[in-house]
Amino acid sequence: MSTVDQADRFLTEPSIQEMMELAQLTKYAVVGIGGVSSEATFVQRENLTMNELAYIRKENGVGDILGQFYNQSGERLDLSLHRRLIGISIENLKTMYTIGVAGGAEKLEAIHGALRGQYLAVLVTDEETAQSLLSMGR
Template sequence: MNEWEKDRLAVKVASMYYADNLTQDEISRKLGIHRTTISRLIKTARQEGLITIAIRDDLKPYYALENKLETLFGLKEVYIVSSQRVQEDSERQALGKTCAELLARIVQDGDTIGISWGSTMKEVANALKPSPNQRPTQSQIVALCGGPGNLESDNHVNPIVGKVSQAFKAKPYYFYAPIITSKRETKEAILQDDSCVTVTNLWHKVRIAVVGIGAFSESSSVLSTGYITLQDQEALRQAGAAGDICSRFYDLAGRRIQLDLADRTISVDLDILKGLNYSIAVAGGAHKVPAILGALRGRFVNVLITTEETARLLLETANETVEAAE
């Protein structure tokens, strides 16, 4: 975690303590940080002048944005990646590094961690650096979906699971199945395989899930794989698809789209994600705003990591759609 991120976290904790009147125990539960660390961060924020009567000017806009999104969508936590960090790295790399820092903070020995696929998830895995002093853990890293066969290998769920498991010295559980089958009967037969049963059973033990959010557009990863036929794409378009998580599609209001395609999809159910301690979405970009908004309204995730530009567009779009509905 760099100095700016340390300061940002200290400001967030101190603001929750002083401005929001939360106790240190409440902050600890909300952020997944030990109470002793909460106390230290509050002390640091005061001693280093990060907070006085007001939040330091360069950090205040980020906290305000995070707080607005958390309140509007009932989120556990929002992480706004600074414009400076996006300029230093690519957008996906900046998102990946921020997610890696969050995981390093909240993962506990024995956790079962679910991982999805995609280019942003690849950057999360790349940003996780194994510590030389890291001992083997009892944690498990499990794939949350099958994978398209023609997808660039680094973006495939199994290599990502492998890298994350190496970083935490945890046991990987790979998923050797396509994400979408041509027939429902094919899916049912695949899921009867013992190795698949092991993975799908672990989905119910996940404490932390990290997922990307796909936009429903011609340039989206899931559509470009060819696994979704033109007929399926048209059906999704007619149903008002806004985005997907693990190829589970939903509309702008967060309503799941239940077409024949859903019965042929091999991935975690969105209901499982809704019930987790941490369901972390990592996504940014103007083209993904409708998809992210639908995911937040459906409450499929409770933590969002995104960019400053995307956060502002989310708030604007949310207000516009509410006004249009009225």
């Protein structure tokens, strides 16, 4: 949504509340892992301003899942963007069987942060990325 106020109003709709309640009951999720760059989908689609991108970098943000950004330790950042999103929190992924899909050197830190944050039960990636992650350790 464009503003937090719009998101809050949207979430008061009974049909949306019902869908959000159903989403909380989900046991499985398949998610992509995004990196933090000016070429990232979130920036290209103008969901994220350059000021927000600068703030994410300042806070050591490394990636996003479901449009929610986190740092290298996997801790979710405090962004107004997160309050404009309609969907489940990445914290909910910890209670689900979540499959993450990502690969490539440009997403290495994002994947590592997602694993450290314990958002994923399974990671689907390429061999080179897997080897790099193993060499990074915990």
